[in-house]
Amino acid sequence: KAGVTQTPRYLIKTRGQQVTLSCSPISGHRSVSWYQQTPGQGLQFLFEYFSETQRNKGNFPGRFSGRQFSNSRSEMNVSTLELGDSALYLCASEDGGTKTQYFGPGTRLLVL
């Protein structure tokens, strides 16, 4: 099976812009989670989707949103970008049987 894929891999934006990141889970996985990773804060949970519904949400402002489509692909949107949003954004899909999460390679976002 193909692994979790994320696009784009790298992105440069300026403050105030918005960005949409995409994640394609492993075939058959229905749960997709998003995480932000920065050197200072480490990995932080953003939200989790299961069967097109947001099941859990972390402590991030409303500028961070997401959605999941019927084919389990997921998108994450960040509006009104701030310098502090520069980070590696990771998505992971879960094997419902073993509960193992498989991470994608991430999208590295730089906000100037």
Place this chain on the structure above:
Amino acid sequence: KNQVEQSPQSLIILEGKNCTLQCNYTVSPFSNLRWYKQDTGRGPVSLTIMTFSENTKSNGRYTATLDADTKQSSLHITASQLSDSASYICVVSAINSGYALNFGKGTSLLVTP
């Protein structure tokens, strides 16, 4: 507040030696504890997942232990290899929190020849 503390922050060992990484948590009520390995510039890879009833789980040269009473876990790496150089992250989730996971800051391991 749910917290996960890892130690040491960084570690350097010689190839072939063993090492142990620590994870202490205050997450409650406890659901499961995961160890991940993250190579530089790549996404984390799951090593082990342990629930309340499990106190040891192995994955090749990696062995994780869990003491749910003291809320401590360790990851032991046997006969280290250069490819073990990575960041090791401990993640703890609480019951009914779904994937509102609590992450440690990680231990950066460097294995030298």
